[in-house]
Amino acid sequence: MRFQAQARNDRQGTAPGSRQDGVGVPALLGTGLCLTPVLSFQIDDPTSTLEEAVSEDEASASVESLGSQQALSADYLGSDYQSGQLYPFSLGGDAPEASFTLTNSAPMTQSFRERWYLNLDSLTERALVPQCGDGEDLYLLTGAVPSDRRLQDRVAIPEFVWLAACCAAPGGGWAMGFVKHAGDSDIIEDVMVSDLEKLLPSTPQLFHNNCGEDEQDTEKMKKILEVANQVQEEERAVRARDSARAPAPNSPRSQRAALAPAAVPEGSGSLLGKLTGFVATPFIQLFRWFSYLAVAVLKGVVCFLWCVAKQVVHGVEGCLYRLGAATTSYFMAIGEELVSIPWKVLKVVAKVIRAVLRILCCLLKAVCRLLSVPARVLVDVAAFPVHTVGAIPVVCKDIAVGLGGTVSLLFDAAFGTVGGLFQVVFSVCKRIGYKATLDNSGEL
Numbered sequence: 001m002r003f004q005a006q007a008r009n010d011r012q013g014t015a016p017g018s019r020q021d022g023v024g025v026p027a028l029l030g031t032g033l034c035l036t037p038v039l040s041f042q043i044d045d046p047t048s049t050l051e052e053a054v055s056e057d058e059a060s061a062s063v064e065s066l067g068s069q070q071a072l073s074a075d076y077l078g079s080d081y082q083s084g085q086l087y088p089f090s091l092g093g094d095a096p097e098a099s100f101t102l103t104n105s106a107p108m109t110q111s112f113r114e115r116w117y118l119n120l121d122s123l124t125e126r127a128l129v130p131q132c133g134d135g136e137d138l139y140l141l142t143g144a145v146p147s148d149r150r151l152q153d154r155v156a157i158p159e160f161v162w163l164a165a166c167c168a169a170p171g172g173g174w175a176m177g178f179v180k181h182a183g184d185s186d187i188i189e190d191v192m193v194s195d196l197e198k199l200l201p202s203t204p205q206l207f208h209n210n211c212g213e214d215e216q217d218t219e220k221m222k223k224i225l226e227v228a229n230q231v232q233e234e235e236r237a238v239r240a241r242d243s244a245r246a247p248a249p250n251s252p253r254s255q256r257a258a259l260a261p262a263a264v265p266e267g268s269g270s271l272l273g274k275l276t277g278f279v280a281t282p283f284i285q286l287f288r289w290f291s292y293l294a295v296a297v298l299k300g301v302v303c304f305l306w307c308v309a310k311q312v313v314h315g316v317e318g319c320l321y322r323l324g325a326a327t328t329s330y331f332m333a334i335g336e337e338l339v340s341i342p343w344k345v346l347k348v349v350a351k352v353i354r355a356v357l358r359i360l361c362c363l364l365k366a367v368c369r370l371l372s373v374p375a376r377v378l379v380d381v382a383a384f385p386v387h388t389v390g391a392i393p394v395v396c397k398d399i400a401v402g403l404g405g406t407v408s409l410l411f412d413a414a415f416g417t418v419g420g421l422f423q424v425v426f427s428v429c430k431r432i433g434y435k436a437t438l439d440n441s442g443e444l
Contacts, residue, residue, distance in 0.1 A: 071102050071155040079151055084108030086142040086161060088117050091124060106144040106158045107151055108182075116161060116180060119188045119231060123163070123178065127227035131174070131220040132167035139166040141206055145199065147182070158182055162200075164193055166211035167220075174221045175211035178228070187235045190228045233310070 076083055083105040091099075108116065120142075129135040141164040146156030160181040167173045177196035180188040193210065197203050 071105070071151075073102075075152045075155045076107065079107075080109060081107035081151060081157065082110055082113060084113035084116065086144055087140075088120055090117070090121060091140070106161065107155055108158075108161075112182065115235065119178070119180065119235070120163060122231045122234075123188075123228065126231075127224040128165050128167075128176075131224055133169055137168040137173070139168065139207070139211075140164070141166075143200070145201065160199075162196060164196055164206045166193075166207045168211065171215065172217045172220065173212050174216045174218075174224070175207060175213065176221060176224055187232050187239075188228075189232075190225055237306070 071083075073083070083102065084107070085099055085105055087099050087104050089099045124140075128138060128140075132138040142162065144158035144161045147159035149157040151157060160179050162180070163178040164175070165177070166175045175193040177191045177193045178188050179191055179196065179199065180186060191199075193206060194213075197206060
């Protein structure tokens with residue numbers, strides 16, 4: 001996971017960006033962990049030979065004009081503000097001590113600092129890292145925009161703090177910004193990086209090429225926004241629960257506490273009073289324990305009902321959204337079809353007219369071809385039936401003559417064949433008879 005932190009604050013200068021690898025320790029967010037802050041002494045004395053980051057006590061003896069360009073711990077004394085990290089320690093990796101420099105801090109109230117740490121922890125762990133390949137190509141920028149208020153007339157109290165995230169994953173990157181105003185009642189807000197740049201002084205460009213805005217994955221950005229909405233709802237619920245716990249100044253509870261009698265000094269009570277208190281204490285503790293248990297159970301039931309109601313509301317919203325989208329798509333499709341009907345009618349009419357023109361053209365071509373035939377051919381064609389009818393008797397006569405000739409030829413051939421056979425038989429018989437006559441004469 002690659003992170004880059006940037007802090008901006010009046011009297012503190014601009015902290016150099018630090019790129020760190022590794023996953024932080026989310027359990028440390030909001031726990032009040034505080035190590036000794038260190039100084040970036042080069043801001044006040046560029047010619048100093050001290051180490052890159054030293055404690056304030058070590059630097060005070062050797063660095064000239066210490067605190068002229070950055071805040072010191074003394075600037076927070078006597079105020080309700082504490083040094084809050086713009087880039088929290090839990091997001092650090094190889095060099096977590098870099099997050100404890102005062103150039104990475106801004107004046108924050110305790111409640112604001114805790115909520116800021118929790119917001120960054122929730123967003124990073126539940127949205128930013130999972131939607132960027134487990135943070136392999138994730139870059140984070142944090143900063144603060146100063147207001148007109150000052151601590152000790154030196155350190156500017158931030159108007160709001162911000163976080164900018166860029167996922168430079170090839171083909172699936174995205175960019176998202178978050179803003180949290182310094183008021184205790186404000187919650188973190190999600191903004192586009194381009195809108196966040198407009199809120200910053202001089203409108204800088206936070207990421208190169210706007211983190212590839214032409215190829216950003218909108219689906220991943222939607223999932224990040226869903227988690228951001230959940231974080232906002234959780235923060236609202238926590239604030240509502242804290243408000244319900246704190247009694248109002250004029251509430252009956254506070255008035256009863258103000259009218260309660262003063263505590264009796266130890267040793268002034270009677271023996272009976274002490275004995276009564278000794279006997280009643282276990283019952284009081286037991287009653288208090290039961291009351292705590294009842295409140296906890298009631299709180300759990302209320303939270304469960306709240307979660308169920310929220311899920312039901314989200315489900316109904318999703319159903320209504322899908323129903324609205326389907327209805328809109330249906331009416332849009334019907335509208336498109338209705339709009340296209342005149343155009344389709346015109347296309348059909350044009351095709352009919354085109355077909356009629358083609359028929360007329362074919363008829364004209366046929367007429368032209370008929371008119372181009374010679375008159376003699378037309379007369380022959382017209383006289384063809386007359387000649388055909390007149391030739392029928394002649395053809396019938398020729399057919400009859402041909403049939404008669406054929407029959408006569410058949411009779412002639414038959415009689416000729418029979419005559420020839422008789423002649424052959426007669427000649428054979430004649431020769432046989434002559435020979436027999438010769439034989440008989442010889443014997444005699």
